[in-house]
Amino acid sequence: MKKRLFLTLFLIFLAALGVWSFLIKGQYFIGQNYFDSHDIANEQEYFLQGLKEYVLDPVDFEKAESAIQVNDDEIMYYREYYGSLEKQLANIQAQYESAVTGEETVTETETTQEEKTAEVAEEKTDTAPATSEAQRLQQERDQKLAEVRRNFESDEVVKEKILAIKKQALAKYKVEYEQRARQFKEQYSYFTYRLTNEAGEVYEKKSPEKVAHRIQFKKGDELYTEGHRTIYLNDYIADGAGIRNTYIDVSSEEQLFTGEVSLLKSAMDETGFAESYNIFTLQKWVLYTLWIISLVAISLLATILKPSRELFSAVPELEVKFHRLPLDMRLVIPMITGLLAYSFIESFPYRIESQAYFIYRSEYYLNFEEIVLFLFGFAFTAVAIVTAVWVYDAVKREGLSAENSIFIRLVEATREAFLNKSIGQQTVAMFIVFFLAGLGFAGVLLQPALLLIYAPLFMFVLLPVLSVYIKRMGYLNRVMQKTEDMAAGRLTTAIEVKGKSPIAKHAENLNALRQGVELSMRERAKSERLKTELITNVSHDLRTPLTSIITYTDLLKNPDLPEEERMKYVDILDKKSARLKTLIEDLFEVSKMASGNIxxxxxxxxxxxxxxxxxxxxxxxxxxxxxxxxxxxxxxxxxxxxxxxxxxxxxxxxxxxxxxxxxxxxxxxxxxxxxxxxxxxxxxxxxxxxxxxxxxxxxxxxxxxxxxxxxxxxxxxxxxxxxxxxxxxxxxxxxxxxxxxxxxxxxxxx
CATH class of the missing domain: 3.30.565.10 (Histidine kinase-like ATPase, C-terminal domain)
Incomplete structure (x- = not known):
């Protein structure tokens, strides 16, 4: 029976692995080949993007240069980038003032657009050799002052300068663009293509190699280029040039291409495609094998094993022990083990992928870690299923009873902890202080600079609280020791009452109890003494008249007794009998009154x-x-x-x-x-x-x-x-x- 249960649980586990793997990975492997996978699809997408950008619809740089524009806002922004005319003139004067007078060399302050374009200005202006350094600097200053004035006097001057900067940036962009185009063609050399646009123009790259995969573009599913491109020149213009709107819109017509793009067979041997292709194939056959095993497991479960409720009672000793656990533990065990089993089953398809990669790269078939994880996954699944059946059966048979649950006990214990609010509040406060102290200590270990905050808190908060806690515990131990002495009957001395804490109040109550016990013991001793006296007194009082009755009765038995004596004895007997009757009646009456039966x-x-x-x-x-x-x-x-x-x-x-x-x-x-x-x-x-x-x-x-x-x-x-x-x-x-x-x-x- 146990073997059958084990086999059933193992088959359920295999069936779960297969079904889940099929749901997650089936769409990627059933009826699919490597060229439908994400790897090749992404690679093809990268190639087609580059093909459109560098081959089918390359940038027309002549058109791009002619599309460069300068508007009034750009002119105003360039002109006033370093401030107003007066400010810029004053700055230039300040830069050259000491040098022109021959005192010191020029000190750099603010630079202007003219300094950025100094070479251009020198090419346009014929300057005679200066006879001295001061004259040269004075001439340079005058040129800059004149240049700034021209900027504020003529929009055309500024426009020409902006156009020159943008054209220079576009030239830099062109160099980089052509470099990227060469890299693209080299990187994707294993792709060939033959594409024709609507105008009948053919774009073709041939190769004598065999083709491994083709992508067809037919009518209605053409490859298209957007026909509009924006060139951003931000990275090609130096900061402080006073230029904004550094982009160029290059418009062209949208084109549609038909034909095919082919992946050469050499790509499967000489590039990374070979490795990913082999790994894909290995994953596919591993999953196919798992799905077949899963189908076999499901068939066996449905036709031969046919699990029943009795099967899960194959280990009755464990089931009995399980039902002795508190309710919440019985509910938590299948939940926790179920979650752990789900986490393993859920990750299993992805573990197959990673294992296929390692098997291909390292040439090993399975490592010890995977075996352990597989066994743990099966164990969690088995425990989750069996305990879930046990819980369901118990709920169906007896219902839910939370009387002995840990949660209810905890709630009850918490409620009892707050029967005395002072004890409950102090307990919570100390718990919070100790928790924060531990948290702070961990923080100091991670960040030693926090010691500056933690040290004062430790000295003035934690240590006093800890001191109070230790003193209270010591006092509680003394009270408990005295209580043990009282329980053993050693009522020697009263418990010392210190302070007004709940423990001190408890000590007062114990002292009162001690006094009550002492009083009870005295009363008990008194009761025992009185009981002894009662027996003695009753015996004496009853025996006295009874003895007289017996004595005089014996005397009356004498037939020779004179009549006078006989009457005297009869009178004594009458009195003693009445006396005895009175004693018995009084005793009976007081007994009824003492017992409350009156x-x-x-x-x-x-x-x-x-x-x-x-x-x-x-x-x-x-x-x-x-x-x-x-x-x-x-x-x-x-x-x-x-x-x-x-x-x-x-x-x-x-x-x-x-x-x-x-x-x-x-x-x-x-x-x-x-x-x-x-x-x-x-x-x-x-x-x-x-x-x-x-x-x-x-x-x-x-x-x-x-x-x-x-x-x-x-x-x-x-x-x-x-x-x-x-x-x-x-x-x-x-x-x-x-x-x-x-x-x-x-x-x-x-």
Whole structure:
């Protein structure tokens, strides 16, 4: 299966090479020969252009000379090229002034057209030999002054001078033109021709050699000459001559030629045509071979192999690994490899051309580089096809899911980087600074002069930013080390908070977390201790009445027990059973309240009246206990939405707790008032027992001020009261000042 897949992909690759090469090069090689190629066509075009310019329609220089014209603008431009008449006369006077007086030699300043045409002027003027150098210079000056004046006095004088300059330039052009004509005839000696114009004039060049190629010009497809030519003389006139419009229009009639132009066979042997002809032939047969192979490959694919979807699953382990990649990577792989494969296939026809050239010139058939490129081209094509099929099949079966794509991850990571805007902005800023620093360093390497700009920026921008970055990283490492210590349970010292950076803020948060962990650990230790005490206290409180019940039950089993004793034991059993029942009921009730599995039915209740009724019920008990109960109700009525039965339990438990644990002969103060919209119930008494420091623990279950547990309390009174108050959204606070015990209960009124 794998071999079949490999063969299929290789045939597809060969078919792609052949089809693409045919599309690009087919029109140049199918049914074409060398003489239809660009090389020979360009060479023929160059020859025909030269033939028209130098043979069929050469320049008529007599007509060109007669076509030279001078207009008024040219005359004015020549005349004033060096300024006005006064300026030119003054310049000439200045040039000769010192020489004429015999002081110094002539100093060159500005030159005029007269100096350019001095030889012409000397030929036209008969000058007697000067008796001295000063007289000669004075005579020369006068001639120039006279010449300038004539320029401004007569247009004909100026016109003659311009004509003389243009004719001289045309003569130079003629010499160069004739030289180019000779070079053309020598260069294209391997071309012959026989052409006839409409007037019957024959232009012919014969040769006894055999002809390799002919170009026919028939009626309707004649070779023609334009019949109009412009000769530009700019390059043949010296600068500063004061001439413009330096071109000549030479008009002639357009001519049509019929006949033929032939390329001699010797050109294929003795010139560069031989090499290009052989290379063209080699390219042609290589491409023909490739196209035949491509047709065979397409035929095999269509008739025998017939690729199917199952064929591309011949390597299931690779396909499974491929589908584990992120979505964008699965899409990018066929795209990138496809582009690389296309670049190789697209360049293949041109590589055939270059290889044909090297094979012909160097006599080698294929080099190692081409083999490697061919293998890479096949590999890229194979990977592109297989992965594209896998992606298409996955999309068709499951659709597109970008959840695990690298792009989505990057977007999410970028968004998370800016959850703290300060960190995101600082990261971007440092990235830009470091990027520009690297770019600047590369620029300095390429252009050392940029160091003058880069050095100050390096000192005052990059180094401070780098310093801040290193300090922040060091601080972050210290914070991370402390965090590891915290994670390991080593809550030794707090993390140092430095500055106001995001890392410093993170250190503050970690310190707060550390404090929370320490508090949690203390609470946990406290909870474990209280749990142990709870088990101990429950065991003690339940075992005491239970032991009595068991003991007196055994005593009652004695048949000889007197009736009086029996009744006494029964009474004790009744009290102990009631005691045990009360403990169990209180424990069950406080457990339900702590777990939240209890319902409260709130009603509008007068708290003042409830307190009064409860106090009346306990007055005799307080008197019997030797306590003076003082009740103060500041306002009446005081309404609140509470569960009446359960709130009565709160008040009752507080009064019972005060009665049981108050020192005999002392006063118990109970007060009810409204403070800032809240009903406040306070119970104050002098404790009978030493309370110790942890008064908050008195609201825990089975916690009693009587640590020796000689009293009859269950230790659940304050715990039940605390739970009921919590269920009503109120608060119960215990405060101890020496032996003064105070409980304050608050609940919203309404």
């Amino acid at each position: 319902e409260i039915l709130k009603q509008r209740v007068d708290l003042a009246q409830m307190l009064q009724q409860t106090v009346v019920e306990h007055e005799e008990d307080f008197t019997a206990a030797g306590l003076d109960l003082r009740v103060t109700i500041h306002e009446q009525p005081i309404y609140a939405y509470v569960d009446g039965q359960k709130w009565w339990r709160v008040v009752d438990n507080l009064l019972v707790n005060a009665r049981k644990y108050s020192l005999e002969g002392t006063r118990v103060y109970v007060s009810l008032r409204v403070v800032a919209g809240v009903a406040e119930l306070a119970v104050k008494n002098i404790a009978k027992y030493e309370l110790g420091g942890n008064v908050e623990e008195l609201t825990e279950r089975f916690k009693r001020a009587d640590t020796s547990r000689h009293t009859e309390g269950s230790g659940l009174g304050l715990a039940i009261a605390q739970s009921i108050v919590d269920l009503h959204g109120g608060s119960l606070v215990i405060d101890v000042d020496g032996d003064l015990f105070k409980v304050i209960v608050k609940v919203n009124i309404g």
